[in-house]
Amino acid sequence: MVLVLALGDLHIPHRAPDLPAKFKSMLVPGKIQHIICTGNLCIKEVHDYLKTLCPDLHITRGEYDEETRYPETKTLTIGQFKLGLCHGHQVIPWGDLDSLAMLQRQLDVDILVTGHTHQFTAYKHEGGVVINPGSATGAYSSITYDVNPSFVLMDIDGLRVVVYVYELIDGEVKVDKIDFKKTTTTTAH
Amino acid sequence: MLKNKLKIPDKTRKPFPDRLGSLVIGFDYRDGENVGSDVALEFGEELETIQPKGFGSDREFEEPDGGVEAECVQEEVLTGGGAAAAAAGETEFRARQRPGREGSGHVSVLEVIAADEKRSDVEYELSQEEINLEKLQRIASKGLPDEGGLRATTWKLLLGYLPPSRNLWQKELSENRLKYAKLKGDLLISPSEFARRKILGFGPCETEAGSDVDGPLRRHQISQEDHPLSLGKASVWNQYFENTEVAEQIDRDLQRTHPDMKFFSGETVISRRHREAMRNILLLFAKLNPAIRYVQGMNEVLAPIYYVFSTDPNEQNAANAEADSFSCFVRLLGDSVDHFCQQLDNSSVGILSTLSRLSELLKTNDEELWRHLEFTTRVEPQFYAFRWITLLLTQEFSFQSILRIWDSLLGNPFGVQDMLLRVCCAMLLCMKSRLLSGDFIANLKLLQHYPDINIEHLLQVAMDLTPDTSSYRLSL
Numbered sequence: 001m002v003l004v005l006a007l008g009d010l011h012i013p014h015r016a017p018d019l020p021a022k023f024k025s026m027l028v029p030g031k032i033q034h035i036i037c038t039g040n041l042c043i044k045e046v047h048d049y050l051k052t053l054c055p056d057l058h059i060t061r062g063e064y065d066e067e068t069r070y071p072e073t074k075t076l077t078i079g080q081f082k083l084g085l086c087h088g089h090q091v092i093p094w095g096d097l098d099s100l101a102m103l104q105r106q107l108d109v110d111i112l113v114t115g116h117t118h119q120f121t122a123y124k125h126e127g128g129v130v131i132n133p134g135s136a137t138g139a140y141s142s143i144t145y146d147v148n149p150s151f152v153l154m155d156i157d158g159l160r161v162v163v164y165v166y167e168l169i170d171g172e173v174k175v176d177k178i179d180f181k182k183t184t185t186t187t188a189h
Numbered sequence: 190m191l192k193n194k195l196k197i198p199d200k201t202r203k204p205f206p207d208r209l210g211s212l213v214i215g216f217d218y219r220d221g222e223n224v225g226s227d228v229a230l231e232f233g234e235e236l237e238t239i240q241p242k243g244f245g246s247d248r249e250f251e252e253p254d255g256g257v258e259a260e261c262v263q264e265e266v267l268t269g270g271g272a273a274a275a276a277a278g279e280t281e282f283r284a285r286q287r288p289g290r291e292g293s294g295h296v297s298v299l300e301v302i303a304a305d306e307k308r309s310d311v312e313y314e315l316s317q318e319e320i321n322l323e324k325l326q327r328i329a330s331k332g333l334p335d336e337g338g339l340r341a342t343t344w345k346l347l348l349g350y351l352p353p354s355r356n357l358w359q360k361e362l363s364e365n366r367l368k369y370a371k372l373k374g375d376l377l378i379s380p381s382e383f384a385r386r387k388i389l390g391f392g393p394c395e396t397e398a399g400s401d402v403d404g405p406l407r408r409h410q411i412s413q414e415d416h417p418l419s420l421g422k423a424s425v426w427n428q429y430f431e432n433t434e435v436a437e438q439i440d441r442d443l444q445r446t447h448p449d450m451k452f453f454s455g456e457t458v459i460s461r462r463h464r465e466a467m468r469n470i471l472l473l474f475a476k477l478n479p480a481i482r483y484v485q486g487m488n489e490v491l492a493p494i495y496y497v498f499s500t501d502p503n504e505q506n507a508a509n510a511e512a513d514s515f516s517c518f519v520r521l522l523g524d525s526v527d528h529f530c531q532q533l534d535n536s537s538v539g540i541l542s543t544l545s546r547l548s549e550l551l552k553t554n555d556e557e558l559w560r561h562l563e564f565t566t567r568v569e570p571q572f573y574a575f576r577w578i579t580l581l582l583t584q585e586f587s588f589q590s591i592l593r594i595w596d597s598l599l600g601n602p603f604g605v606q607d608m609l610l611r612v613c614c615a616m617l618l619c620m621k622s623r624l625l626s627g628d629f630i631a632n633l634k635l636l637q638h639y640p641d642i643n644i645e646h647l648l649q650v651a652m653d654l655t656p657d658t659s660s661y662r663l664s665l
Contacts, residue, residue: 001381003417026418031430122406129406153417157381164416165408175416176408 002078003031005054007151008038008087008115009135011064012046016137020149022173023136023166029053032153034078038115038133039087040064062087062115075107079156080182084109088116088132094143095132097125104128110182111154111161117141120150120165122178129180131163138168159183308334315342320353322346329600330652332593332645338501340592344494345513347599348520362509369512376476377469380425384415432476435483439471442488447588452496463499466511467491470518481529486576489583491518493591521581524606528579543578543610544570550614554654558621566629573636577613581605585616585639597648608651615651 005027012018019027032054039062041047047067050057061070074085084107091099095117104112104126111129118141120134131152135141138149149168154161163178311333314325325346333340345351350365351358378386414424421427443464448454453463470491475483494517498510506513533539547570552559562568576584581598583591594612601608617624619642624632 001379026420028418030433031417122408123404124406125403155381155384155417157385160385162381162384163406164411164418166416166418173413175411175413177411177415178406178408180406 002033002156004034004036004078004083004154004156005032005151006036006038006113006131006133006154007136008133009040009062009118009139009141010046010137011040011042011135011139012137014042014064015139019137020168022168022171023149023151026166026173027053034058034076036074036076036083036085036113038062038085038113039070040115042066058085060085060087063089073103073107075109080159081111081156081161082109084112086112086114088114095119095121097123097130100130101126101128104130113152117143118147119144120148120152120167122163122165124180134167304334307332308337308339311339311343312337315339315346318355320346320355322353323602326600326602330597330648333596335592336502338503338506340596341497341501341506344497344595344599345517348517350513350517350520362513365516366509366512369515372473372477373469376473380417380429383425432472435475436468436472438485439468439475439483439488442485443467443471446488446492450588452499453492463495466514467495470495470511470515473515474519474522478526481526484529484579486580486584487522489580490522493583493588493595494518494521496588497592521605524604525579525581540575540579541571543606544574547574547578547610547613550610550654550656551617553656554614555618555621558617558624561625562617562632566627566632568629568632568636572633574613577616578609581609582612586644587641590641590644593644594648597651611651611654612647614654615647618650619647 010016010019018024029052034056035050035054035058037050037057037059039060041050041059042062042064043066047057047059058074058076059070060074061068061072072086072090076083076085084104086103086107088094088100091103091114093099100112100114103114109128111131113131113133115132115135117132118135118139119132121130121132123130133152134150135147136149136151138147140147151166153164153166155164160179160181163180165176165178167174167176307328310328311325314320314328325343329343329347333343342351346353350361352361413419414421415426417426419426444454446453446464446467451457451460453460467488471483471487474487491514495510495514498513498517499507501507501510527533527536527538528540528543530539534541536542548559548563551562582594586594598605598608598612616639617636620635620640623635627635
């Protein structure tokens, strides 16, 4: 039972001052084993804050990050799943499923986590899952101002992953759940 | 009389047990009849004699001076017995005896006989259809044999886990074991497992349908309690995370349980399994008793029970040691559970009240010592007896001694707590001379690191104590 937090596009301090209070009250240290961050934090203080939540932190570089040494893409294996991480501004058209699928095949991962669009999406595409955790602060994106703060928590348990989607809609936290089971034959592609 | 004793069944012809290696203290062979009760049997424990400081109280531990005498007498007994025994097996028995005796000089024929007597007594009692608990208690108070799983069965009977009627045993055991398995399944489950079972309850088709089709994944709305970051009290997840703290504490304590015993410590598969089982028991207990949760030291109280049940030669019993240990652990702690609750400290059932009862008991039996401890040196029971009482003496003696002491504790017809106070008082009395000559620091040091003494002697002193009748007054 491994808990993995996926979030990104916070744009602190340029577009948002901080995470919503309701999110912050839920994110306490000790519960989460890994954090994967798509990028655009943008400053070191946010990095330090995330480090206090969980020491195992993985970040990829977004175009506004002030830390230039984050990698463009990252892959990691948690349990039976291979996860891939990328900010997403490199993949054009932004948010296009087929282009993201190309990246997924290139990284050879089961679950690809990207951001940049600031909209939560979760697709099953060609044997893998593409997840976009959205923007955790609700910062405006290059495309739209209408953004709900959201992030994703994945519970990886053997061959099964349960994705919990946390969204702040009208000041209330709404939680949804998505089940995904990996069949061992999908890796044959 | 001894001749009868030597016509014993085949059991004695087993390879000579090397555990019976100890001095026979104060042995004075007068009469064959007294053999069973007077002989100090130490299974596997080295006796260390303590030099008295000139105080001649007969409660004090005396140096054996009958050692040499005893040997000569044993020689006679042996030859006398040899003449009576005609079977070839008996000579075999004698032959094996010789090397042992010549080697260490401490082994006694009579000890072997006494041990076998005891074992056959226990076996006889346990083989009855309706077990006479009083008789069993009396036998247990004199010590139970280590082998044959007799101790395990006796403890289960004395704790009330097994009913006295033999034919109900199978039913009770299987019922209780099932109950335990169910409890474990309900309470010790991980939240993801719990969520998975919930989903399966809704029907498998819902989740399977979406897995082959590409496209946006279906989102299911869930309540505020069901997600891992939930802070709600009723949330499975929140409870799980709250328990991790307790679980960590339990793990830390388990690592430190009896580091000298291979059964508990080390990284072998077996010891890990034992620790895992004990962890489950303690965690379950903590969950079922939110008022006291887990207190450091409970692992020590669990250890002897679990050890005795796991080393039962009966396969089925050993495999279910975890379930049996849980039930017996709960029963054993049932009396003393009030000692752990901080709110009850000052009440009439709390630890302070028990400590004052210990004081009263000491006063009734030895006013001089009591006065010296209470007033002259101001060594109050809180300083030393707290651990003795709450942990049932598991931290004061070696493991083998603990098993022997617990035989007496469980075999007391007036209950474990009554005998416990008596043993504590006896511990003080046996150290009387050293305590009387010591000041606060020396006494405290002595009582907090209680030295090894002859356990049989200690228990005998405990049995002979005058009970404290002042506690029958109305307490205000």
